[in-house]
Amino acid sequence: MNKKLILTIIIFVVLFIIDQLLKYGFANFDWNVKGPYMSLHLAYNYGVAFSMFSFLAEYLKYIQLTMVIAGFIYLLKNKEIFDEYYLPISLLFAGGLSNILDRFTYGGVVDYLYWHYGFEFAIFNLADIIINCAVAIIIFMQIKQWQQERKEKKN
Numbered sequence: 001m002n003k004k005l006i007l008t009i010i011i012f013v014v015l016f017i018i019d020q021l022l023k024y025g026f027a028n029f030d031w032n033v034k035g036p037y038m039s040l041h042l043a044y045n046y047g048v049a050f051s052m053f054s055f056l057a058e059y060l061k062y063i064q065l066t067m068v069i070a071g072f073i074y075l076l077k078n079k080e081i082f083d084e085y086y087l088p089i090s091l092l093f094a095g096g097l098s099n100i101l102d103r104f105t106y107g108g109v110v111d112y113l114y115w116h117y118g119f120e121f122a123i124f125n126l127a128d129i130i131i132n133c134a135v136a137i138i139i140f141m142q143i144k145q146w147q148q149e150r151k152e153k154k155n
Contacts, residue, residue, distance in 0.1 A: 091134035
């Protein structure tokens, strides 16, 4: 097994377990804490970002699982993409599958981080942060690649 695949599996497993343990704690114990800027407050999201598509609540888990499986199949057929983007891919799969597991386990995604200083913001969780970090890494890598290609064209 190559080093990138092993690292991907380790990152996935560690982040997935940490996120699921946090969600289990919030769902089963009273971990709510009111803070001046951010609070820990249990909420269930039956939609996607900002509760959009909550009318699809019962079907979202299957739609999202199908998307993850399609992404996995795509990566199996395009190994060079995995080799280049293995870090953000491990983050995307950890956060995405953790949120999907919530839908099967709790009926909705377990959210608990509530920002309320200066403006009211949606309640989110560690998996959401992980997914956003993965997207940021992909964007950064794409910009660097574009800059490199542009530099090579000038020479």
